[in-house]
Amino acid sequence: MNRKLEQFILENTTPEDPILEDLFRQTHIRFVNPNMSTGHIQGKLLEFISMMIKPVNILEIGTFTGYSAICLSKGLQDGGKLITIELNDELADFARSYFVRAGAGSKIIQMNGKAQEIIPGLDLMFDLAFIDGDKREYCEYFRAVYEKVRPGGFILADNVLWGGQAMEMQTTDPQAKGIIEFNEMIRTHENIDKLIIPVRDGLTLIMKKA
Numbered sequence: 366m367n368r369k370l371e372q373f374i375l376e377n378t379t380p381e382d383p384i385l386e387d388l389f390r391q392t393h394i395r396f397v398n399p400n401m402s403t404g405h406i407q408g409k410l411l412e413f414i415s416m417m418i419k420p421v422n423i424l425e426i427g428t429f430t431g432y433s434a435i436c437l438s439k440g441l442q443d444g445g446k447l448i449t450i451e452l453n454d455e456l457a458d459f460a461r462s463y464f465v466r467a468g469a470g471s472k473i474i475q476m477n478g479k480a481q482e483i484i485p486g487l488d489l490m491f492d493l494a495f496i497d498g499d500k501r502e503y504c505e506y507f508r509a510v511y512e513k514v515r516p517g518g519f520i521l522a523d524n525v526l527w528g529g530q531a532m533e534m535q536t537t538d539p540q541a542k543g544i545i546e547f548n549e550m551i552r553t554h555e556n557i558d559k560l561i562i563p564v565r566d567g568l569t570l571i572m573k574k575a
């Protein structure tokens with residue numbers, strides 16, 4: 366997106382929540398690969414999607430420092446929960462401090478480990494799931510998540526354009542290959558509706574049919 370267009374969009378969008386602004390800044394100061402964090406525009410989109418669905422239960426794969434979890438939690442119904450799974454246990458305390466500051470401390474449950482191993486054991490059905498872990502594992506995540514999302518429920522998958530490499534079928538990059546394999550799985554899956562939104566690095570919206 367060119368800078369003029371980006372500036373226009375920012376000027377015509379609700380300003381970033383100061384807690385999220387601080388979380389984004391601290392993520393960039395303290396952590397490696399800070400560009401993994403969701404930012405303001407995509408975060409606002411996640412918040413809107415969640416507010417439109419009004420989920421009781423949300424599942425997230427890939428907490429990182431917690432930006433997307435906070436955005437998604439804003440649409441939860443009273444008493445609703447967001448379960449977020451993260452492989453790297455060094456991130457948990459930092460993310461938790463922001464969940465508490467955002468007033469979502471009691472709504473967001475953090476789990477540590479490999480999402481594809483944890484999800485089959487969850488005794489819950491979800492209205493909304495967000496896939497944002499290791500790109501090489503997206504197909505595994507989708508298979509696990511699909512079983513736990515109710516018919517009529519939604520699955521979102523981030524980075525599905527992978528900087529344009531999603532269209533480079535001959536790529537040898539393992540993460541791009543993971544995304545290409547995932548996109549093909551979604552394209553040919555018969556029991557879902559799907560739409561790619563070209564926001565940031567591409568977000569696929571998926572609805573599980575009855």
Ligand SMILES: C[S@@+](CC[C@H](N)C(=O)[O-])C[C@H]1O[C@@H](n2cnc3c(N)ncnc32)[C@H](O)[C@@H]1O
Nearest residue numbers: 401402403427429433451452479480497498499
């Ligand atoms: C792109 S970041 C997530 C960004 C986060 N959703 C946000 O908006 O700030 C991906 C995260 O997934 C985690 N991850 C990688 N493989 C995983 C797995 N198998 N299960 C759970 N988390 C995983 C990584 O450690 C990393 O923190």
